[in-house]
Amino acid sequence: MAAPIAIHLEFGGGAELLFGSVKEHHVTLPNQSAPWDMKQLLVWIRGNMLKERPELFVQGDTVRPGILVLINDADWELMGELEYELQDKDNVVFISTLHGG
Amino acid sequence: MAAPIAIHLEFGGGAELLFGSVKEHHVTLPNQSAPWDMKQLLVWIRGNMLKERPELFVQGDTVRPGILVLINDADWELMGELEYELQDKDNVVFISTLHGG
Amino acid sequence: PLKLKAALSNEDIMRYSRQLILPEFGVQGQLNLSQTSVLVVGCGGLGCPLAQYLAAAGIGRVGLLDYDEVELSNLHRQVLHGEDSQGQAKAQSAAHAVRRLNSTVECIPYHLQLSPENALQLIQQYDIVADCSDNVPTRYLVNDACVLSGKPLVSASALKMEGQLTVYNYRGGPCYRCLYPKPPPPEMVTNCSDGGILGVVPGIMGCFQALEVLKIASGQGSSCGQQLLMFDAQDAKFRSIRLRSKQASCAVCGENPTVTHLVDYEKFCGSAATDKCRRLNL
């Protein structure tokens, strides 16, 4: 049994518009038998936080193109992407790429 | 007996010129009977790191006017100034005020 | 005082459309901006980008103060001036460039040195003051005048590859003297002539100053009161520092102020109020 973990979620670059325009969220992920990984976090966000049009955030089992995922100030590609196991107090950022100038 | 502690010192805004133009220094403060405080750190810096003209860094038992001291990204005035007891891995910054424009 | 604008004209709506649709800004923010006046103290490396972006955004009135004339060695960072403005008063040259960008902004050049004699009278006419000066006595003078007139002071500085920014005397936060009760020893003060400066460093800091002025003027409020923003251009690193509160013992904003009118700041600092020659021979 993994204990519940508290993580800090941030959305930016426009991705916050899918979450009631709130940029920072403190969430607690409930107990479950195995450790939480990023793949499960995305499912949890989709089920518990996304009010509408989830396809603008997740596509298949990952985030949609144009959203960069950062775990503790590093690109998630350096951390194992979907397989990364979340730790208590982790900071996860979902940021839309900007194109304006 | 307090164990030796390792702290991270940074100098900026021109204050680094008194320290061989090196901005970042990792130093270990030796064992001593009481905990290290900022007052003792200034004496230690003066004795161990300052090569010349110490009066451009310390005056009396504190830093000279125009240098701001930051402990872990907060003004040292919020932390107790000279009485602050240093902890292992503390980050202490000495920054000269800039006036140019 | 600026005339209250009740509504935006069609031309305003066209010109500022990209700001108007920002929820943080909106029509009310634009109207607030058009009713705000800002005094820019120093039209050099910080003052040029600051005045440029304040005018572009539609500030109501901007005062441009500088005692100096444009020289060739200014042009690597003082981007409102041009080769053809060498020898002109910086205040006039900056005003000319600002008017070309936005003729609807009321723009007042002051070709003079800020002094204990004229500072209060000038600053009282403005809502916000931006310190873009280049020397210690002027920084104390501007601070004290802002405290005595109750104006927020958006202050930036830059040297070599570093910059600093703080909003003083804002929403109960500290003033410049709360942080620096005593002036630095004159021999430890480096100016841009001696120390050098990469032009785009005050460019970045002046834009930052414009951002904080615009946030205050539009009604959003600044996030830099009781904060020191430090910038290191070499590493491209910013750092935000939590500063002390307003000090009860402060000589000008404290509980028993000893500075109740403007004093002799060159004497107080032991240095001249220009970055041209560094030390006073007292």
Place this chain on the structure above:
Amino acid sequence: PLKLKAALSNEDIMRYSRQLILPEFGVQGQLNLSQTSVLVVGCGGLGCPLAQYLAAAGIGRVGLLDYDEVELSNLHRQVLHGEDSQGQAKAQSAAHAVRRLNSTVECIPYHLQLSPENALQLIQQYDIVADCSDNVPTRYLVNDACVLSGKPLVSASALKMEGQLTVYNYRGGPCYRCLYPKPPPPEMVTNCSDGGILGVVPGIMGCFQALEVLKIASGQGSSCGQQLLMFDAQDAKFRSIRLRSKQASCAVCGENPTVTHLVDYEKFCGSAATDKCRRLNL
């Protein structure tokens, strides 16, 4: 190619004296700068401050590319243009302002749209490319052309109250496609016309771009390769993010590239290479 300057003239020494005395920069840094050419793709909110500070600092040659003309709604952020330049080509208007600031910089305006047909031929003539464009297809086009020509790409973007900056294809680091192998769904792309923008936000990001270009051109090197600098103007907060390495699987810079010449980027992205109308009707 630019003529090699063996020494600085007396006028250069006067003009750039404040930079020359910086140990990080020096005479060699200034000479390196004078031998470097930079292509600025887009003369809008980012390109204006960027071109301004590159020219002020004494870059050897600057190419100013934009297909668009100056409109009133540009002036709140595109500060090289003035009210009198409305209707003019942005490239011409920017070139005019840059020459006024520094006539010793070779300044080449291109009043055209960057396209798969002209991009390589243009980019091959420059040492560094700065992406100041405003749409997704152009960002992929500029990236691919930089990878195919081996040029470092200093890329910034801004929207509403946020900005981002990365140096791509630099010292073995990732390219834009390494990070974003697939374009975003067109309906999720917001441009400045739709989303709004506070003018000083691209001001800050364009100055940052200038800083990184100048660090590369002078020989110091950029600290933003394999880094994403994120800026939130509302909170005045910067954040530096460590990015992934160059990806072996990247379609253009990877081990088995499938993009070996420029393709149709509007088709690839499903959107037009202008921020004026957002979606292509395919």
